Amino acid sequence: MPVPVLETKDLTIRFGGLTAVMDLNIHLDEGELVGLIGPNGAGKTTVFNMLTGVYKPSAGTISFCGELLCSAEHSVPPSQISIKGIARTFQNIRLFKELSVLDNVKIAYHQHVKYGLATSFFHIGKYAAEEKEIEKKAIDLLQLFGLENKKNEQAKNLPYGEQRRLEIARALATRPKLLLLDEPAAGMNPQETQNLMELIRFIREEFDLTILLIEHDMSLVMGVCERIYVLDYGRVIAQGSPAEIRTNPKVIEAYLGSEGIA
Amino acid sequence: MKKSTIINLIFVLAIGIALHLLRKAGFINGYYDHILTKICMFIIAAVSLNLINGICGQFSLGHAGFMAVGAYIAAIFTKNPGLIIPEAIAGMPRFFVALIIGGLMAAFVGFLVGLPTLRLRGDYLAITTLGFGEIIRVLLLNWKFVGGASGYFGIKPYANFLSVYVLAVITVFIIQNFITSSYGRACIAIREDEMAAETMGIHTTKYKIIAFVLAAFFAGIAGGIYAHLMQAIMPRDFSFLVSVDILLMVVLGGLGSTSGSIMAAIFLTLVTESLRRFQSLRVIIYSLMLIFIMIFRPQGLLGGQELSVSMLKEKIKLLFGRIKPEKGYASTNGTE
Amino acid sequence: MTLGQQILQQLINGIALGSVYALIALGYTMVYGIIRLINFAHGEVFMIGAFVGYFAITLFKFSFIPALIFAMLFCSLLGIIMERLAYKPLREAPRIAALMTAVGLSIFFQNLMVYLKWVGASPKAFPRVIEITRYEIMENVYLTSDKILTLGVALALMLALQYVVHKTKMGRAMRAVSQDKDAAQLMGINVDTTISFTFALGSALAAAGGILYAVSYGKIIYNMGTMPGLKAFVSAVLGGIGSIPGAVAGGMLLGIVENAVSAAGMSMLRDAVAFAILILILLIKPTGLLGKNTREKV
Ligand SMILES: Nc1ncnc2c1ncn2[C@@H]1O[C@H](COP(=O)(O)OP(=O)(O)OP(=O)(O)O)[C@@H](O)[C@H]1O
Ligand SMILES: [Mg+2]
Numbered sequence: 001m002p003v004p005v006l007e008t009k010d011l012t013i014r015f016g017g018l019t020a021v022m023d024l025n026i027h028l029d030e031g032e033l034v035g036l037i038g039p040n041g042a043g044k045t046t047v048f049n050m051l052t053g054v055y056k057p058s059a060g061t062i063s064f065c066g067e068l069l070c071s072a073e074h075s076v077p078p079s080q081i082s083i084k085g086i087a088r089t090f091q092n093i094r095l096f097k098e099l100s101v102l103d104n105v106k107i108a109y110h111q112h113v114k115y116g117l118a119t120s121f122f123h124i125g126k127y128a129a130e131e132k133e134i135e136k137k138a139i140d141l142l143q144l145f146g147l148e149n150k151k152n153e154q155a156k157n158l159p160y161g162e163q164r165r166l167e168i169a170r171a172l173a174t175r176p177k178l179l180l181l182d183e184p185a186a187g188m189n190p191q192e193t194q195n196l197m198e199l200i201r202f203i204r205e206e207f208d209l210t211i212l213l214i215e216h217d218m219s220l221v222m223g224v225c226e227r228i229y230v231l232d233y234g235r236v237i238a239q240g241s242p243a244e245i246r247t248n249p250k251v252i253e254a255y256l257g258s259e260g261i262a
Numbered sequence: 263m264k265k266s267t268i269i270n271l272i273f274v275l276a277i278g279i280a281l282h283l284l285r286k287a288g289f290i291n292g293y294y295d296h297i298l299t300k301i302c303m304f305i306i307a308a309v310s311l312n313l314i315n316g317i318c319g320q321f322s323l324g325h326a327g328f329m330a331v332g333a334y335i336a337a338i339f340t341k342n343p344g345l346i347i348p349e350a351i352a353g354m355p356r357f358f359v360a361l362i363i364g365g366l367m368a369a370f371v372g373f374l375v376g377l378p379t380l381r382l383r384g385d386y387l388a389i390t391t392l393g394f395g396e397i398i399r400v401l402l403l404n405w406k407f408v409g410g411a412s413g414y415f416g417i418k419p420y421a422n423f424l425s426v427y428v429l430a431v432i433t434v435f436i437i438q439n440f441i442t443s444s445y446g447r448a449c450i451a452i453r454e455d456e457m458a459a460e461t462m463g464i465h466t467t468k469y470k471i472i473a474f475v476l477a478a479f480f481a482g483i484a485g486g487i488y489a490h491l492m493q494a495i496m497p498r499d500f501s502f503l504v505s506v507d508i509l510l511m512v513v514l515g516g517l518g519s520t521s522g523s524i525m526a527a528i529f530l531t532l533v534t535e536s537l538r539r540f541q542s543l544r545v546i547i548y549s550l551m552l553i554f555i556m557i558f559r560p561q562g563l564l565g566g567q568e569l570s571v572s573m574l575k576e577k578i579k580l581l582f583g584r585i586k587p588e589k590g591y592a593s594t595n596g597t598e
Numbered sequence: 599m600t601l602g603q604q605i606l607q608q609l610i611n612g613i614a615l616g617s618v619y620a621l622i623a624l625g626y627t628m629v630y631g632i633i634r635l636i637n638f639a640h641g642e643v644f645m646i647g648a649f650v651g652y653f654a655i656t657l658f659k660f661s662f663i664p665a666l667i668f669a670m671l672f673c674s675l676l677g678i679i680m681e682r683l684a685y686k687p688l689r690e691a692p693r694i695a696a697l698m699t700a701v702g703l704s705i706f707f708q709n710l711m712v713y714l715k716w717v718g719a720s721p722k723a724f725p726r727v728i729e730i731t732r733y734e735i736m737e738n739v740y741l742t743s744d745k746i747l748t749l750g751v752a753l754a755l756m757l758a759l760q761y762v763v764h765k766t767k768m769g770r771a772m773r774a775v776s777q778d779k780d781a782a783q784l785m786g787i788n789v790d791t792t793i794s795f796t797f798a799l800g801s802a803l804a805a806a807g808g809i810l811y812a813v814s815y816g817k818i819i820y821n822m823g824t825m826p827g828l829k830a831f832v833s834a835v836l837g838g839i840g841s842i843p844g845a846v847a848g849g850m851l852l853g854i855v856e857n858a859v860s861a862a863g864m865s866m867l868r869d870a871v872a873f874a875i876l877i878l879i880l881l882i883k884p885t886g887l888l889g890k891n892t893r894e895k896v
Contacts, residue, residue, distance in 0.1 A: 052461055082463035096454035106444070107451045111463035113444040117472070120443035121436045123267070127443070134444065174463050321694050323701065378881040385636050386880055388697055389831050392638075393873045396828065400869050502824075506705055513698060542719075545709040552702035556695045557687050 038231035087176035108173035310480035319453025324391030332482025336364035368482025413496030516562025616853020621807035622830030625800025641827020647805025677801030838889020
């Protein structure tokens with residue numbers, strides 16, 4: 001059996017009295033595109049925060065490519081996790097707003113930069129070649145996302161949909177194996193959502209990615225995901241293919257209270 | 263090296279040579295010579311503080327403390343010929359070695375101060391560095407070997423205009439190179455959004471410490487220069503108010519702008535000199551300036567742009583209306 | 599004098615000093631709790647409080663308690679003005695901007711005092727407001743009347759604060775705003791008024807601290823706020839910044855440690871000790887003794 005890219009065992013986190021996520025057991029195999037859905041406040045973003053080291057779990061473990069990544073006893077800073085190969089976007093876009101689109105992507109390349117600190121003081125040796133390389137790669141990436149003609153604009157001046165795309169481009173620049181997308185279609189119109197869906201499929205092939213996707217837009221989730229986990233009050237209440245999830249009575253009930261399932 | 267960097271360097275060299283020739287020809291008297299040297303020293307201090315406060319977005323209030331470390335250490339080495347550095351190294355070479363040792367010592371102290379504070383989010387650095395500056399002063403007041411409160415005297419005046427000018431150019435060159443490199447971008451990312459930077463694989467604590475230690479190093483160099491310019495130093499030369507003076511330079515020039523820090527260092531050093539007799543009034547004006555800039559023009563007087571020779575050229579061309587500017591300016595500061 | 603007696607005596611002295619730190623630390627911690635700002639000018643409010651008390655007693659011939667109240671009211675007003683003019687415009691700006699403004703205010707007030715003819719740069723003798731008598735509470739352990747006054751006033755003010763924060767509508771608003779500004783706004787709380795009120799409260803306590811400090815040291819000077827201000831901040835961090843009981847505990851603890859260091863004959867290092875404590879607490883338990891571990895929501 002192949003080693004899963006991501007596997008969590010009894011992952012739990014408490015904030016004071018509130019147990020936001022409880023005994024979460026999920027796994028993602030290489031190349032899968034999996035959805036994580038659930039009503040507001042179910043704990044989806046909190047799962048991402050644990051997977052990326054932003055929050056330390058109260059119990060349980062996270063393994064990445066067969067290796068123990070972190071656990072309640074052993075926390076790892078987010079930067080380390082990024083370097084190991086997990087990248088994410090944020091629900092409430094966290095771009096470097098004042099910086100140019102190009103710089104946003106270049107910054108994410110930093111972990112792969114090949115020249116040392118001393119070189120950066122004097123701009124000698126590999127510096128020029130490497131900077132050129134970074135610039136080229138960043139522009140190539142922006143091109144894929146249709147943002148290359150806006151590379152000198154400040155990130156905050158992009159329209160909302162483009163900001164979301166830029167955030168994905170920035171995450172890809174870290175060259176991840178696993179990409180976590182937190183509501184990438186939020187605030188997009190149906191047409192944009194449709195394009196995004198194609199983009200997500202495309203980058204998965206192009207970059208050999210495994211993707212975990214949080215989304216409220218059911219057409220997107222049902223359209224692209226091969227498998228879905230449903231979270232409610234911090235627990236997985238259902239999992240399976242989109243078709244199974246659509247007809248699962250527990251899921252329907254969980255959603256009835258909030259917004260109903262598409 | 264980029265073409266524009268080389269142009270800037272040539273320009274800077276030309277100014278240095280011109281000023282030096284003016285001095286030699288007797289157009290600049292001893293007093294102005296002293297002030298020019300002081301300006302160069304403050305440029306080193308301001309540009310390095312800008313690295314931590316402006317680029318990295320952390321708030322250090324201890325620059326005077328690091329200057330004190332550099333000043334006393336460097337002075338000890340030039341005043342005691344046999345100490346650690348072989349006696350054969352004397353005169354100017356000894357001054358430079360002493361400066362570097364002073365800078366390294368300041369950097370080391372910076373590391374000790376930064377390590378516990380910089381790994382935390384929030385404003386602990388401000389209060390820790392403020393406390394550090396006060397403690398350094400208290401320790402120096404009680405250190406008899408360097409004269410305690412009455413001061414440390416008889417330091418040789420090695421810091422002449424030419425040598426300090428060269429040191430300032432080297433400092434600006436290194437710091438600006440750092441800022442425009444990938445490491446500098448990492449620091450800017452921390453300023454913009456620490457959490458996002460961390461998630462992009464930037465070890466934020468490490469880079470904050472690198473920037474802070476680098477800034478402390480150059481502050482130490484500036485302190486060493488101060489000692490060998492004034493020929494006598496005392497603990498109160500490095501009071502909190504000095505840190506605030508340098509802070510004002512950085513703020514006035516626009517947080518994050520190296521060229522702004524340089525211009526403001528020149529301007530404020532001149533103002534300080536001319537208001538020398540009205541100390542408390544000057545501080546009142548400076549503090550009000552700090553407050554008003556923060557409230558009404560937080561981007562500083564230059565608006566956060568980097569000045570460079572090529573940019574001046576574009577502006578001048580614009581003025582004469584022949585060619586339209588084609589490209590945007592430096593992308594990291596692009597608020598056009 | 600036995601060691602036990604000595605320790606007890608130093609404990610008393612330490613608590614008296616610590617209660618002054620605690621009064622200042624309360625202002626730091628409340629302001630930090632509500633707008634996440636280290637108000638560097640807080641030490642200057644403490645100093646101005648002492649001066650206002652001085653003028654109230656010497657110029658207006660107030661007796662101690664009216665002078666105390668007058669200084670507290672004056673500083674409350676100062677706190678509100680400071681907040682409205684300097685900090686409010688920067689509430690949405692990057693944090694570094696507000697911090698720099700705070701630094702600017704701090705040195706502005708200090709040097710303004712130097713500049714004012716009737717204050718100046720030299721120290722002034724604070725009038726004796728209480729006859730110093732020594733009471734021997736145990737063999738060889740003394741309590742002086744000025745320490746009783748300090749402790750009494752500090753304690754009364756802390757109890758009053760406790761009442762305001764937990765039993766009044768304004769106190770509830772303060773706690774709500776410090777939890778979540780936006781949610782509080784939605785619940786119909788006037789956030790601006792609440793923040794101003796917090797400044798007023800903190801500044802009044804600092805003014806009281808300033809007068810008590812002046813009473814025990816007998817001298818006031820324009821830069822008297824720097825060190826106590828710094829130490830009060832250390833107290834606030836020690837107790838857990840944002841926590842009111844933490845500020846009191848931290849202040850007391852710092853006062854006691856500092857006195858112990860002086861008593862051990864290392865008074866030169868007294869100031870350095872506070873700094874060492876700050877570094878230690880940041881290394882070991884940055885949330886402080888009584889602080890809660892809060893995580894930034896992402
Ligand atoms: N840092 C924190 N401190 C305290 N509680 C938190 C924290 N982060 C999240 N929570 C709580 O955990 C629960 C789950 O929140 P989470 O943001 O993970 O939900 P979500 O499923 O992403 O919801 P949404 O669809 O609205 O984004 C909520 O009740 C939230 O208030
Ligand atoms: Mg969420």
